[in-house]
Amino acid sequence: MSDTQQVILITGAAQRVGLHCAKALNRQDYKVVISYRRQRPVIDTLTEKGIDCIQADFATVEGVENFTDTIRQRYPQLRAIIHNASDWKHDSIHNQADIFEQMMAIHARAPMLINQRLAERLSGEKADIIHLTDYVASTGSARHMAYAASKAALENLTLSFARKLAPKVKVNAIAPALICFNEGDDEAYRQKALQKSLLGIAPGEQEVLKTINWLLDSDFVTGRIVALDGGRHLNF
Numbered sequence: 001m002s003d004t005q006q007v008i009l010i011t012g013a014a015q016r017v018g019l020h021c022a023k024a025l026n027r028q029d030y031k032v033v034i035s036y037r038r039q040r041p042v043i044d045t046l047t048e049k050g051i052d053c054i055q056a057d058f059a060t061v062e063g064v065e066n067f068t069d070t071i072r073q074r075y076p077q078l079r080a081i082i083h084n085a086s087d088w089k090h091d092s093i094h095n096q097a098d099i100f101e102q103m104m105a106i107h108a109r110a111p112m113l114i115n116q117r118l119a120e121r122l123s124g125e126k127a128d129i130i131h132l133t134d135y136v137a138s139t140g141s142a143r144h145m146a147y148a149a150s151k152a153a154l155e156n157l158t159l160s161f162a163r164k165l166a167p168k169v170k171v172n173a174i175a176p177a178l179i180c181f182n183e184g185d186d187e188a189y190r191q192k193a194l195q196k197s198l199l200g201i202a203p204g205e206q207e208v209l210k211t212i213n214w215l216l217d218s219d220f221v222t223g224r225i226v227a228l229d230g231g232r233h234l235n236f
């Protein structure tokens, strides 16, 4: 890593949106550091590209603290922290308490603790925190109540950290609706999901990357929730 290379941390970046953004930011000559939970071959590929891959499970406070200790040991300064790690669990009458705890742990407690423990590392001329939230944080979700509530908590943390860390650090959220499908999504589900927005597409991971780069480049945006939802809020 060169002395002038700026370090960007992305959590949960071993697949899908996080992976796409990690590889792209690496090509943009940032020093990219990622967290991953489950080992898989792509970790070796990313390591060969010079991306620092750190295993971490944010379900426990200990897991978060071990991770942030490692970051603090390795990186005296961070350009940005992108909180992407997430678990999209639907509600279940059988273990709703556990699901609620898990959703709050990954989407609210972990980002809060990571921000608090790494804030002093965000010390350069420009510094950013970006939270990946969700369209349903502002609307609720009948089937993903705990998930939606935890993403709403993360949106509120966006406002609090924007107030607390200004003017050194810009703190914003990206609130996507459908970005990309999961492998098991059948055609009926896909068609129904596409019809929820005015634009009727699943834009793919690149849409999130474009927004991340826009936020990183901004000099005057903080405390904002940037919606990436194809006009879903008007589709009624």
Ligand SMILES: NC(=O)C1=CN([C@@H]2O[C@H](COP(=O)(O)OP(=O)(O)OC[C@H]3O[C@@H](n4cnc5c(N)ncnc54)[C@H](OP(=O)(O)O)[C@@H]3O)[C@@H](O)[C@H]2O)C=CC1
Binding pocket: 011, 012, 013, 014, 015, 016, 017, 018, 036, 037, 038, 039, 056, 057, 058, 059, 083, 084, 085, 086, 087, 088, 106, 132, 133, 134, 135, 175, 176, 177, 178, 179, 180, 181
């Ligand atoms: N995809 C979409 O259409 C939408 C995405 N979003 C948001 O955008 C972001 C990216 O979405 P997407 O790429 O689909 O995300 P994924 O569902 O692919 O999850 C990203 C990563 O989060 C990691 N993760 C889950 N739980 C934990 C945990 N307890 N500790 C550490 N890491 C964990 C997983 O790691 P591992 O695989 O190693 O276990 C996973 O690879 C998320 O925040 C998501 O909520 C919002 C709306 C729509």
Ligand SMILES: Nc1nc2c(c(=O)[nH]1)N=C([C@H](O)[C@@H](O)CO)CN2
Binding pocket: 085, 086, 087, 088, 134, 176, 177, 178, 179, 180, 181, 182, 193
């Ligand atoms: N962590 C995740 N969060 C979300 C996902 C996902 O795959 N992983 N997917 C969605 C859906 O695309 C939804 O926005 C549309 O059905 C929401 N959050």
